[in-house]
Amino acid sequence: MNLNLPSGEKRAAQFKSQCCVSVVIPTYNCLEYLPRAIRSILDQGIHNLEILVIDDNSSDGTWAWLQEQQKRIPQLRSYHLRGVGSARARNFALKRVRGEYIAFLDADDYWHSGKLKKQLDFHRSDPRIVMSFTNYHHTTPDNTDLGDCFGFWPHFKQVAIQDNNFHELESAAEKIFSENVIGTSCVMVKTKTQKMIGGFDNKLKSAEDWDLWMRFCKAGRVAYCNEELMEYLVRPGSKTSNRLRRLDHMKIIMKRHEGYVKRLNIWAVMQAYGRLATGYAEHYAEQQQFLKAFWHQTKATLLNPSKRNAKAALAQLYWAIKSKKQIA
Numbered sequence: 001m002n003l004n005l006p007s008g009e010k011r012a013a014q015f016k017s018q019c020c021v022s023v024v025i026p027t028y029n030c031l032e033y034l035p036r037a038i039r040s041i042l043d044q045g046i047h048n049l050e051i052l053v054i055d056d057n058s059s060d061g062t063w064a065w066l067q068e069q070q071k072r073i074p075q076l077r078s079y080h081l082r083g084v085g086s087a088r089a090r091n092f093a094l095k096r097v098r099g100e101y102i103a104f105l106d107a108d109d110y111w112h113s114g115k116l117k118k119q120l121d122f123h124r125s126d127p128r129i130v131m132s133f134t135n136y137h138h139t140t141p142d143n144t145d146l147g148d149c150f151g152f153w154p155h156f157k158q159v160a161i162q163d164n165n166f167h168e169l170e171s172a173a174e175k176i177f178s179e180n181v182i183g184t185s186c187v188m189v190k191t192k193t194q195k196m197i198g199g200f201d202n203k204l205k206s207a208e209d210w211d212l213w214m215r216f217c218k219a220g221r222v223a224y225c226n227e228e229l230m231e232y233l234v235r236p237g238s239k240t241s242n243r244l245r246r247l248d249h250m251k252i253i254m255k256r257h258e259g260y261v262k263r264l265n266i267w268a269v270m271q272a273y274g275r276l277a278t279g280y281a282e283h284y285a286e287q288q289q290f291l292k293a294f295w296h297q298t299k300a301t302l303l304n305p306s307k308r309n310a311k312a313a314l315a316q317l318y319w320a321i322k323s324k325k326q327i328a
Helices: 009-016 034-042 062-072 086-094 115-125 154-159 172-178 191-197 208-219 243-264 266-286 290-303 307-327
Strands: 021-027 049-056 076-081 101-104 129-139 145-148 166-168 188-190 221-233
Touching: 021 034, 021 086, 021 115, 034 049, 034 062, 049 062, 049 086, 062 076, 076 086, 101 115, 101 191, 115 129, 115 166, 115 188, 115 221, 129 208, 154 172, 172 208, 172 221, 172 243, 172 266, 188 191, 191 208, 208 243, 243 266, 266 290, 266 307, 290 307
Parallel strands: 021 049, 021 101, 049 076, 129 221
Antiparallel strands: 101 188, 129 145, 129 188, 166 221
16 A cells, blocks of 8 residues: 655655645545545645644554655655544644645545646735635545536535636635535645634534634635536545534534624525525434424525425425324
8 A cells, every 4th residue: 555656866855945835634544545645645746745644543554554654755744643533633733834835635535636736826826815725526435426516506606717717706705604615625725824813623523614714714815716626535424424513513603703794795694594594404304303394494495585495395394294194
């Protein structure tokens, strides 16, 4: 499982020069995918970067593998923590980064060729940009195509410029509050700004990335690229295993930022709460609690009027009535 890397003094000398990008990877029992993630970084063709891998007490041989790779990859710095969670693991790395910019990558995701250089070049061309992100592609372990991210979000899909260039995202706080289209493994941020606004909120047990992106949106200019430059692995159970906890933490984050967004665009707040209500409705429908599902879906319809939401509410009402008749 060793990575076949080019050797030579030139690569080592380039790394000793000023580090431009720090790539942060938290990992837990992901050795099956981690080599691919690291390889995708090394294949970007940028040598004056560093890769900080935080092993959060894996039991699959990750730490031993990292120690071997660290001997061969001068850019790699690995650390071992004792089950602190992804937010604390990333924050641990953020305190140790040396690059002018920070890029995030999860251990089971990987970048397409040219992603990092394209993003870095754009940041260098406009120092006002504090955060950028790209579109990405969803896939499963058996390579089932689940489509791209931006296409899933109806409002963002309408405003996104459909080319492969980076563009500034106008009214970023409003758009990211109403639809969090940002995948962590697509993000690059300015280190100086990150030091000013802080890292991931350790108190949040889910959706802590969304909270951080909102703080970046408040801190400066944000840009996006419609090109799919990352592969996001959707593993079985990863979406639904902690859905209720995620929804509850999304509500906490929304309460935290809604005052700021409301002053800019009340409709963005309504869209966000409508989307949250739909999430609760889907959760309770899965639990066959159809009256609760109907109540939340009705709320979603009032906040975001649409035929789709109205049909979903009627469907939940139908199942609620049917389930009561069956019980009777």
